[in-house]
Amino acid sequence: MALNTANSTPDDGDTSSHGHDPQSCEACEVRACGMCSSLSNGELDKLRRITRTREYKAGDQIFCDEEPLQNYAAIKQGIVKLSKILPDGRQQTLGLGFPPDFIGRTYGEENVCFASAVTDVTVCTFPKELFNDYLMRTPALEHKLFQLTLNELDTARDWMVMLGRMTALERTATMLLKFSTKRHLGVMDPPPIDGTVRFELPLTRSEISDFLGLTIETVSRQFTQLRHLGLIKIDQQRYIDILDYQGLMAVSGQE
Amino acid sequence: MALNTANSTPDDGDTSSHGHDPQSCEACEVRACGMCSSLSNGELDKLRRITRTREYKAGDQIFCDEEPLQNYAAIKQGIVKLSKILPDGRQQTLGLGFPPDFIGRTYGEENVCFASAVTDVTVCTFPKELFNDYLMRTPALEHKLFQLTLNELDTARDWMVMLGRMTALERTATMLLKFSTKRHLGVMDPPPIDGTVRFELPLTRSEISDFLGLTIETVSRQFTQLRHLGLIKIDQQRYIDILDYQGLMAVSGQE
DNA sequence: CGGTACTTTGAGAATCGTCAAAGATAGTGG
DNA sequence: CCACTATCTTTGACGATTCTCAAAGTACCG
Numbered sequence: 001m002a003l004n005t006a007n008s009t010p011d012d013g014d015t016s017s018h019g020h021d022p023q024s025c026e027a028c029e030v031r032a033c034g035m036c037s038s039l040s041n042g043e044l045d046k047l048r049r050i051t052r053t054r055e056y057k058a059g060d061q062i063f064c065d066e067e068p069l070q071n072y073a074a075i076k077q078g079i080v081k082l083s084k085i086l087p088d089g090r091q092q093t094l095g096l097g098f099p100p101d102f103i104g105r106t107y108g109e110e111n112v113c114f115a116s117a118v119t120d121v122t123v124c125t126f127p128k129e130l131f132n133d134y135l136m137r138t139p140a141l142e143h144k145l146f147q148l149t150l151n152e153l154d155t156a157r158d159w160m161v162m163l164g165r166m167t168a169l170e171r172t173a174t175m176l177l178k179f180s181t182k183r184h185l186g187v188m189d190p191p192p193i194d195g196t197v198r199f200e201l202p203l204t205r206s207e208i209s210d211f212l213g214l215t216i217e218t219v220s221r222q223f224t225q226l227r228h229l230g231l232i233k234i235d236q237q238r239y240i241d242i243l244d245y246q247g248l249m250a251v252s253g254q255e
Numbered sequence: 256m257a258l259n260t261a262n263s264t265p266d267d268g269d270t271s272s273h274g275h276d277p278q279s280c281e282a283c284e285v286r287a288c289g290m291c292s293s294l295s296n297g298e299l300d301k302l303r304r305i306t307r308t309r310e311y312k313a314g315d316q317i318f319c320d321e322e323p324l325q326n327y328a329a330i331k332q333g334i335v336k337l338s339k340i341l342p343d344g345r346q347q348t349l350g351l352g353f354p355p356d357f358i359g360r361t362y363g364e365e366n367v368c369f370a371s372a373v374t375d376v377t378v379c380t381f382p383k384e385l386f387n388d389y390l391m392r393t394p395a396l397e398h399k400l401f402q403l404t405l406n407e408l409d410t411a412r413d414w415m416v417m418l419g420r421m422t423a424l425e426r427t428a429t430m431l432l433k434f435s436t437k438r439h440l441g442v443m444d445p446p447p448i449d450g451t452v453r454f455e456l457p458l459t460r461s462e463i464s465d466f467l468g469l470t471i472e473t474v475s476r477q478f479t480q481l482r483h484l485g486l487i488k489i490d491q492q493r494y495i496d497i498l499d500y501q502g503l504m505a506v507s508g509q510e
Numbered sequence: 511c512g513g514t515a516c517t518t519t520g521a522g523a524a525t526c527g528t529c530a531a532a533g534a535t536a537g538t539g540g
Numbered sequence: 541c542c543a544c545t546a547t548c549t550t551t552g553a554c555g556a557t558t559c560t561c562a563a564a565g566t567a568c569c570g
Contacts, residue, residue: 204547204548204549205548205549205550206548206549216548216549216550217549217550217551219549220549220550220551221550221551223549223550224550224551237548237549237550
């Protein structure tokens with residue numbers, strides 16, 4: 001069942017499940033770093049009353065663009081992809097959500113993009129109206145969400161530079177660098193071995209191409225070129241070793 | 256004098272001037288619609304004490320990327336361009352600020368982009384520390400800034416789709432449509448005449464190309480093509496008549 | 511009227527996309 | 541355990557779009 005149930009497409013093979021109140025916010029992976037970090041235990045108790053946890057399998061749609069916004073969500077585990085689709089099917093990924101990101105257009109009437117699960121995902125969901133009321137009465141939470149939104153805006157603008165002005169090779173290198181350094185929380189892989197950095201790419205080539213504003217084939221060719229330049233090594237198409245961090249920086253176009 | 260004076264480049268030909276407390280917030284063009292609309296007259300009085308007005312000539316730099324953030328600003332008049340520049344000089348415009356937008360990275364330590372005046376610009380400026388203090392004590396203002404930021408994020412993501420997935424012609428048409436319908440406040444031109452929409456393009460071809468992630472020449476060719484398609488008419492390279500709104504929508508790729 | 515800056519147009523080159531096919535991986539069932 | 545299949549990825553050839561470089565045209569400002 002999708003987060004928004006109003007217009008959820010039939011036969012969409014959604015395999016999500018939902019539970020009741022999360023029993024242990026105290027033990028939550030993201031209690032200390034996400035939006036809940038702005039809340040006292042007392043305030044958290046109130047929020048918990050309107051919270052449901054929900055799980056999605058990799059590939060599930062979480063909500064749809066232009067659908068009425070019914071629930072917000074906070075990511076507990078997994079990676080969420082936000083994207084827009086043009087009428088003729090062209091797709092552009094807008095960003096990735098990692099724990100403890102908040103998703104759903106705050107104060108919005110409808111969703112402004114699609115959200116789907118890249119990996120298996122666990123979220124806490126909050127009904128829009130109840131959450132808005134809670135938010136109005138809890139300035140500390142609004143402050144925290146504001147800061148998360150400011151970070152999202154910073155990120156979006158960095159990607160705008162990438163999409164507007166970087167070559168395919170630069171985009172690919174830039175993406176690898178971002179993945180190697182950020183957001184290891186819960187989803188990323190072993191720590192650096194000697195000089196090299198190793199991590200698992202959570203996205204397929206198709207998802208990467210939607211992210212970088214390229215085609216699958218072009219992305220694949222850039223990976224090949226980075227391999228031939230001796231900057232990276234690829235195992236099983238998904239595990240990346242950065243062999244030459246400085247070299248990768250140099251071809252990424254950001255000095 | 257630039258908004259941030261710490262590292263302001265010498266000989267930058269800056270022609271801005273600054274005044275003292277704005278005498279009449281009540282008469283301000285954006286009192287009712289900008290961030291100040293969240294404030295009572297009493298609260299506004301307090302804010303006014305830390306406010307200075309400042310004016311910039313078209314082309315002036317307002318602040319620089321990676322410079323310490325010293326002042327925030329609210330746009331009273333004119334158009335501000337936000338942009339980033341890659342080490343090798345490639346430039347990407349991130350968005351335009353119109354009255355009553357707020358500029359400066361809220362809660363940031365340094366600027367995350369360049370801001371420059373596209374037209375002559377008048378702003379109210381607020382010293383960072385004092386404004387942050389004020390903001391912390393004024394949840395209604397934070398709420399308002401949050402909403403402005405959410406709108407900026409929506410806009411940035413729309414541009415991401417444009418930059419990542421649209422052709423040169425689609426980008427150009429999309430930009431014209433946005434300019435024709437939005438933000439007529441104080442800076443735009445005569446109202447629609449019969450079926451057609453007429454407005455002045457506030458940007459040069461060079462600024463347009465930085466905005467659309469294209470080159471000057473490509474932008475020019477798209478204008479020519481739109482003219483040949485009978486969708487627009489251009490006077491003096493700056494005044495645009497949209498002759499066929501539906502047609503322009505059709506080539507803009509957004510249905 | 512002449513100079514400067516901006517815009518348009520043209521020709522050729524480079525990058526990236528499209529189409530097609532082969533190779534690799536993971537999952538399934540015998 | 542081993543085919544067998546479906547999906548994803550890589551590679552190649554070719555074509556289209558956009559960029560680069562160059563020059564001509566146009567508007568603006570004294």
